[in-house]
Amino acid sequence: MREEEIIEKLQKLGLTKYESLAYITLLKLGPSKATDITKESGIPHTRVYDVLSSLHRKGFVDVMQGSPRLYKPVNPEVVLEKMKDEIVQDIESLKAAFLDLYREVHGEELPEIWTIQGFDNTLERAEYVIRSAKHEVLINTPFEFLNLLKKEIKGRKDVVFVIVSNFDDVPEWLNGDNIILARSGGAPWLMASWIIGDIDYALFFGALPQDKRREKFYSFWAKSPRIIQNYMHWFYTIYFDNSEVIKPLGYEELPKPLSLVNIRTLITVLKFAGLPRKAEIAGRMIDTKEPVTLDGDIVDYEYTPLTANVTFKYNGKELKVGGIGSYFEDVEGEKFILLD
Template sequence: MIEDEIIQKLQKFGLTKYESLAYITLLKLGPSKATDVTRESGIPHTRIYDVLSSLSKKGFVDVMHGTPRLYAPVNPEIVLERLKKELIEDIENLKKAFEDLYKETHGEELPEIWTIHGFENTIERAEYIIRSAKHEILINTPFEFLRQLRDAIEKRDDALMIIVSNFSEIPRWLKEKDNAILAKSGEAPWLMGTWVIGDIDYALFFGTLPENKGKERFYSFWAKSAKLIQNYVHWFYTMYFDNSTKIKELNYEKLSKPIVLTHIRTVITVLKNIGVNRKIEVIGRLLKDKQQVKISGKVLEYEYTPLTANITIETDNGEKLKVGGLGSYLEDIEGEVFLLY
């Protein structure tokens, strides 16, 4: 990278052109007098002391007091790590401020929906969902696209995965995953739309695959909205998974407990595999007053239809409560997080 490019990038982090030039010069010279920096960099003598003083305040230069006074560049690795940390903190603070502002005005979380342009960008977004999901990953896609996600999928052993595809056989890299439930899709073309969903945080959707992967005229849709994603999850199960043939069960006993899940239909899908009478904890809200609650007990039964999905829990104090998922309106509790033991 040439010096002009370095100076431009340093200016993005709040340094002036002269400050950037002085820091680069000190990296070349090592501890130096102000006059040496002036001579090497071309910064006017009338400006050099102010420039070096400003660099010291910003953490780029150490002042070595003595006669003569020397200025030493702070190790670039230390400088860049500090800048990285400050930048991430600023971005997170700004993000929270924007979200709080939107929620204060509209009374709900900020929905985010984008159109993604290009096939490679779509792959990157799908991989991001798989990498960033904390608890569960739901995928419905042709095996041709699933292969593109192999590396990201193989690295996740700490999140439950439910994958629907037009499998001809189960590949070894999926067969050995204890945390995956696999299903073979039906033959109807509408079953081959692609959904990649991570928790209630992110979802990606597109229709048919392009014939030429290099084509830029390919679009997918990316969403970050809990209300929207809860509908996507409902469609994932009722349209895709429930109309497919399960070909691999979860190896529940080999998984670390508790298993944390975010969708009621995923909870019931696991219970169908392992049976009820399991210890469970639920964090959610009472439907009657929206007060947040945490309950624990055992699962007595579940109800699962295209329209409803809920579980009945006998709590530790003997109370029986019906728990649904996000958007529940018929149950006692709207479950947000489920911990299965």
């Protein structure tokens, strides 16, 4: 990375141009006198002491007392990790504050579905879905759009991907053990795209735009477990189940425990993993709504367009466990953790 790019990124983190120059100079020189920093960086002598004092307050520089006084750069990993933690905490605080502000004004929760305008904004939301997922990501989209998500997908080895696209060949970056790939039959419904992360976020849009219409492009963004659960059902029954699996999950190579939140994703994984499987299931009893956590073995499953459940051996008896919204089964499962 060029020095100009580093300075630009440091400025985004709150450093001034002179502070960025001084810190980079110290990384090059090691512990140095202010006059040496001025000579190497070009920072005016009248400004350098103020700049170094500010870097010290911000945690980028340690001051070594003596004659002459020396300035030492703090390890970049240490200072940047500290900044990252502080930024994440600030963002979480702001999210809570914004939600509270919205409730005060409108007396209700934020809407469950938003309209997103602009292709670039849609791409940013799709990347966010992948970055924020904790368990699984479901994607149905033309390869043209899937290829734009390459960096985000390659960066996530800790979630399960189920991806449907109009593949010709499988590119190397989609060969991870945590990825299931299915080739669509080229049906018109492939024109609709879904990117779903856990039951937290979902993005939906239609045909991809021509360049001249990128700013007039619209997509829909949902943040509602009730809605997203339906999206997941449609993803499997309309798209995945009508496609050809061309790359299975490398289940044995994946680290355990493996956590999932959708019953159809669980059963899809079990088709590759085989049965029985030791598991822990968190959810609620259908009859009493009492929260339960069950340890036992998944010994069977049922999977049709209308029903999806697993048979779970627990304390010498068998229970039927479905997903969120279940009412025929014994247990409404909210999280499924495969242990072996």
